[in-house]
Amino acid sequence: MIKIxxxxxxxxxxPDMLKDARLLSVDTPYGAPSSALTVGRIGGVEVAILARHGHGHVIPPSNVNFRANIAALSAHGCTHVLATTAxxxxxxxxxxGHLVIPxxxxxxxxxxxxxxxxxxxxxxxxxxxxxxPGLRQLFAATARELGLTCHEDKTVVTIEGPRFSTKAESYMFRQLGADIINMSTVPECVLAREKKIHYAAVAMSTDYDCWHEEEAPVTWEMIKQTMTANADRVVRLxxxxxxxxxxxxxxxNS
Ligand SMILES: [Zn+2]
Incomplete structure (x- = not known):
């Protein structure tokens, strides 16, 4: 049975998008996940939502217990994991405001x-x-149907953080072939693969990092504004x- x-x-x-939602506290051999699971249904499909940074966004990227998060979803029976990332x-x-499917x-x-x-x-x-690959294709096709601007086949570089990049680093990542930058895809994606879970991410672009000389350097306040509009699009998707x-x-088949 499919569980998302x-x-x-x-x-x-x-996100407030589940029918018959209820909270489910879980524990794993790796410790507690970032949050309780919010379980419910979307269009008749069983869904469990986990907040990567905890409810209220209190856990910085380096402190996220990625193993506990993936172990919790795996133990709950999730066959697919859809991740969102700014x-x-x-x-x-x-x-x-654009979406990217890495x-x-x-x-x-x-x-x-x-x-x-x-x-x-x-x-x-x-x-x-x-x-x-199957999830990526479904994401991209559905985003197009909804009229959302969505870039496919891109490369994400995950940095440790919590600081943002220097300009030198931002130029370097461009030269390495990265298209977007975040602090959360690795090791989450890797651990999901180890558990044989189909994993795909929808990335929400919030800013131009700091390589773009004409833009003001990015601040957390700017990012939060764009993020609110992005969250709407991702929930629709x-x-x-x-x-x-x-x-x-x-x-x-993988
Ligand atoms: Zn797959």
């Missing part, structure tokens, strides 16, 4: 538990296609895409 996990990032900590744009064409990541994190296989067990998880995931018998 949603990991709400900044701006989507507690990102900075490293490309002119990805304007604030296809690749670059890992620039430094101090996170990034695997479930850190005991005496050698497991090398393939990561050539980290995001579920989720409400439309989730029933389709249930209908598409095999989203993909």
């Amino acid at each position: 996990g949603i990991i709400g990032g900044s701006g989507l900590d507690n 990102v900075g744009s490293l490309r002119m064409e990805i304007a604030p 296809a690749q990541f670059i890992d620039w994190t430094r101090k996170r538990a990034c695997t479930f296989y850190d005991g005496n067990q050698v497991v090398h998880t393939p990561m050539a296609e980290p995001f579920c 989720f409400l439309a895409v989730i029933p389709k995931i249930a209908l598409a018998k095999d989203v993909c």
Whole structure:
């Protein structure tokens, strides 16, 4: 049976979009997840929402217990995880307010538990296609139907944070081929793959990072404003895409 996990990032900590919603406290061998699960239904499909930074956005990226979050959704029976993430744009064409469906990541994190296989067990998880191709396609097609501007096949670089990039770093990430930048996709995506969960992310562009000389350097206040409008778009996208995931018998084979 299909069950959808949603990991709400900044701006989507507690979206009000479930029918018959109730809170479910869970624990895992890795500790408590960032929040209780909000479980309910969208279009008849079972959905569980987890707030990546806790309800009220209190957990900074480096302190998110990514293993507990993915373990909690996996133990709850989630077959698919849809993640939202606020990102900075490293490309002119990805304007604030646009949605991006990443296809690749670059890992620039430094101090996170990034695997479930850190005991005496050698497991090398393939990561050539980290995001579920079937989910990516459904996201992109549905965004187009809704008239939302959505960029596909992009690369996200995840940095440790909590500080934003220097200009030198921002230029470097552009040269490395990254299109958007955030602090949360890695190791979340990796851990989901280890649990054999179909995982895809919808990134919400909030600003131009600091490489764009004509824009004022990004501040948290600016980001929050754009984020509110973005959250609306992502909720619309989720409400439309989730029933389709249930209908598409095999989203993909991986
Ligand atoms: Zn898949």
